[in-house]
Amino acid sequence: MGIVIESPSKRVVRNQLYLGVDVGGTNVRATAYPLRHENVEGAKAFATSLKANDYPSLKDALVEVMGVAESIGVRNRITGMGFGIAGPLNGNKVKLTNNTGWQEIDLDELAHEFGVKVGGLNDLEATAWGIVSGLKITDIEVLQTGKPDFLGDKAIIAPGTGLGEGRIIEGKNPRPSEGGHSDFAPKGEEQKALLSYLEELYGEGKVTYEDVLSGQGLVDIAYFLAKLNDEEYDEGLGFDQGMSTEALATKIAKQARTGTHQLSMNAMNIYTDVLAQEVSNLAVKEKATGGIYLGGTTKHDLPFILGKRSRFLHIFQAKRKPQGFLPNVPLAVITKDDINQLGAAYFIGHKPIKISV
Amino acid sequence: MYLVGDIGGTKTNIVALEKVDKKFKPVFENSYPSKNYDSLRSIVKEVVEETKHEAVSACFGVAGPVKNGRCEATNLPWLIDSKKIAEVLKIKPEKVFLLNDLEAAAYGIESMEEKDLYVFNKGNPQKYGTKCLLSAGTGLGESIIVWDGTSYKPIPSEGGHTDFAPRTKIEIDLLNYLINKYGRVSYERILCGPGLINVYDFFAETEFKDTPHWLLERFKNEDPSAVVSELAMEKKDECCEKTLELFVSVYGAETGNLALKALATGGVYIGGGIAPKILTKMKEGAFMQSFTNKGRLSVMVAQMPVKVILNDKLPLYGCANYLRMQTIHIAAPV
Numbered sequence: 141m142g143i144v145i146e147s148p149s150k151r152v153v154r155n156q157l158y159l160g161v162d163v164g165g166t167n168v169r170a171t172a173y174p175l176r177h178e179n180v181e182g183a184k185a186f187a188t189s190l191k192a193n194d195y196p197s198l199k200d201a202l203v204e205v206m207g208v209a210e211s212i213g214v215r216n217r218i219t220g221m222g223f224g225i226a227g228p229l230n231g232n233k234v235k236l237t238n239n240t241g242w243q244e245i246d247l248d249e250l251a252h253e254f255g256v257k258v259g260g261l262n263d264l265e266a267t268a269w270g271i272v273s274g275l276k277i278t279d280i281e282v283l284q285t286g287k288p289d290f291l292g293d294k295a296i297i298a299p300g301t302g303l304g305e306g307r308i309i310e311g312k313n314p315r316p317s318e319g320g321h322s323d324f325a326p327k328g329e330e331q332k333a334l335l336s337y338l339e340e341l342y343g344e345g346k347v348t349y350e351d352v353l354s355g356q357g358l359v360d361i362a363y364f365l366a367k368l369n370d371e372e373y374d375e376g377l378g379f380d381q382g383m384s385t386e387a388l389a390t391k392i393a394k395q396a397r398t399g400t401h402q403l404s405m406n407a408m409n410i411y412t413d414v415l416a417q418e419v420s421n422l423a424v425k426e427k428a429t430g431g432i433y434l435g436g437t438t439k440h441d442l443p444f445i446l447g448k449r450s451r452f453l454h455i456f457q458a459k460r461k462p463q464g465f466l467p468n469v470p471l472a473v474i475t476k477d478d479i480n481q482l483g484a485a486y487f488i489g490h491k492p493i494k495i496s497v
Numbered sequence: 498m499y500l501v502g503d504i505g506g507t508k509t510n511i512v513a514l515e516k517v518d519k520k521f522k523p524v525f526e527n528s529y530p531s532k533n534y535d536s537l538r539s540i541v542k543e544v545v546e547e548t549k550h551e552a553v554s555a556c557f558g559v560a561g562p563v564k565n566g567r568c569e570a571t572n573l574p575w576l577i578d579s580k581k582i583a584e585v586l587k588i589k590p591e592k593v594f595l596l597n598d599l600e601a602a603a604y605g606i607e608s609m610e611e612k613d614l615y616v617f618n619k620g621n622p623q624k625y626g627t628k629c630l631l632s633a634g635t636g637l638g639e640s641i642i643v644w645d646g647t648s649y650k651p652i653p654s655e656g657g658h659t660d661f662a663p664r665t666k667i668e669i670d671l672l673n674y675l676i677n678k679y680g681r682v683s684y685e686r687i688l689c690g691p692g693l694i695n696v697y698d699f700f701a702e703t704e705f706k707d708t709p710h711w712l713l714e715r716f717k718n719e720d721p722s723a724v725v726s727e728l729a730m731e732k733k734d735e736c737c738e739k740t741l742e743l744f745v746s747v748y749g750a751e752t753g754n755l756a757l758k759a760l761a762t763g764g765v766y767i768g769g770g771i772a773p774k775i776l777t778k779m780k781e782g783a784f785m786q787s788f789t790n791k792g793r794l795s796v797m798v799a800q801m802p803v804k805v806i807l808n809d810k811l812p813l814y815g816c817a818n819y820l821r822m823q824t825i826h827i828a829a830p831v
Contacts (some may be wrong), residue, residue: 319758321794323662343662424655425758
């Protein structure tokens with residue numbers, strides 16, 4: 141549950157800055173925050189975004205980031221770096237699960253190279269720490285107000301390259317989850333047919349929520365619908381040869397949002413229905429009386445979801461038991477762009493309670 | 498005296514403990530047929546009269562939602578109020594604790610020894626790793642148990658109400674059958690005593706066409722789910738065998754789902770009354786097969802210890818542990 145490596149240097153620094161770094165498949169986004177006590181005070185010192193592919197390793201990308209810090213004269217104030225990384229933590233090393241050509245990230249090496257305290261988190265944990273640090277009402281879009289229990293457990297669901305899930309115990313202690321890999325439960329004939337289609341790809345009994353609620357999932361839903369309609373989806377959409385899955389998914393989502401393409405809209409309809417179903421499952425599994433946060437790419441789909449908000453909430457609440465529970469669970473989409481950077485910085489800046497999990 | 502109790506629909510088990518050398522030792526133990534009593538208070542009254550010990554605190558595990566020290570029992574016409582129990586015990590109301598039955602069970606896990614457990618998978622438990630508990634009985638209870646820095650603490654879950662995910666052609670047929678019957682289908686429609694009968698009815702109606710007369714007679718006079726599992730274990734009825742086979746497989750799949758949702762690197766525990774009765778069937782392989790069949794994550798779930806709890810005193814241990822934790826809490830320096 142997160143790793144902290146102490147700084148090799150013992151220098152005393154005033155006006156400390158903490159660098160939060162979101163290490164994704166295509167972009168490395170770094171933001172420096174002044175964190176005092178438990179609160180995030182003041183404005184960001186600087187923010188920068190780099191293309192992962194332009195650098196042979198994370199270390200090289202960070203040299204560039206530190207160069208930016210140097211140029212505005214804050215290099216020496218940076219005393220800690222927190223990383224939110226899409227991949228499983230294994231000791232002080234992290235293997236990236238997405239499509240950068242980077243090898244394993246060695247957190248020890250980074251601590252020595254830059255002479256700062258270093259923290260490593262899984263990307264969902266970074267989101268969780270971002271929530272714990274305190275979100276403003278402008279950082280979220282509320283889908284359902286509910287009756288929040290501020291000391292209750294919270295849950296996070298974040299579709300993206302994969303389907304991330306996580307939870308925050310008693311509103312303050314993040315814990316990891318791999319719930320995105322639980323078995324997909326279809327509702328209605330169309331989803332049952334989708335399940336059969338996905339079983340052909342992944343094998344019988346091996347279809348999980350991530351296979352529907354991810355970039356790849358959205359693309360597969362579109363192909364499934366095209367097959368039903370006997371259409372050549374690639375032609376209809378003008379997909380270019382060699383477009384990445386991520387680019388395809390973005391294109392489908394965009395065409396659905398703008399209402400320019402019927403099949404894309406149908407695909408997004410299925411996608412958001414299943415999202416509402418899994419959010420509902422997550423709410424009962426975690427008994428998330430503190431609320432559920434939708435992160436990842438959901439913020440981009442927000443206009444689409446808001447357009448069918450009552451359907452979304454109807455599906456979310458559609459459980460027989462526990463009676464009266466689901467309408468009281470607050471639901472919000474995180475719209476804050478730097479949530480993962482903030483969370484990673486907060487994790488390393490405000491030394492969290494020592495929980496070795 | 499520290500009083501602990503496991504309140505069930507048929508019987509209520511009570512144990513009185515005394516602190517000897519900083520450890521709890523049972524000094525009194527009795528089982529009361531719940532139906533013969535109008536309230537928990539009457540039972541506690543009897544215990545007090547019989548033991549004549551002075552009470553320090555008490556804790557009871559009960560099937561039903563606990564709120565503000567009160568609980569309406571699910572399978573009994575009792576409204577349990579900790580204040581009323583405290584009056585009988587002549588202690589302060591805040592010294593009487595009510596736990597939901599699953600919470601009580603979860604607190605008991607730490608006390609289970611080797612002989613109390615059947616180990617399906619030794620795995621590689623992580624220190625302070627999250628644990629989870631599934632318990633199929635009259636309903637399907639689930640709990641996620643987290644290390645809070647000093648002890649393991651169950652967080653409530655209503656995971657039994659998550660949507661049922663079919664994995665095979667036959668499970669899709671079962672899903673369709675249950676949709677016709679109930680509209681919505683959660684795991685609890687399958688994984689509990691009445692759920693087993695749902696699966697039996699599905700096979701009986703779709704594949705076997707009818708239930709023999711002698712079996713209908715037994716269903717009338719006994720607990721039908723116990724009859725189905727008994728006949729399946731003894732291989733005396735094909736429909737019952739198929740029923741239990743599917744039940745065990747779905748049980749394994751949902752155990753895997755909860756283990757992933759909780760990321761239960763500390764261990765996965767199976768409680769409840771059904772598992773010990775069908776253990777032989779679970780050992781045949783389908784349970785662990787569906788538990789580990791999680792694609793890329795199979796390696797991860799294979800690292801998780803999986804254990805069936807055989808000791809039916811689990812909730813009593815849980816209540817005792819809970820009291821111990823409260824005592825430590827009270828004894829902390831002011």
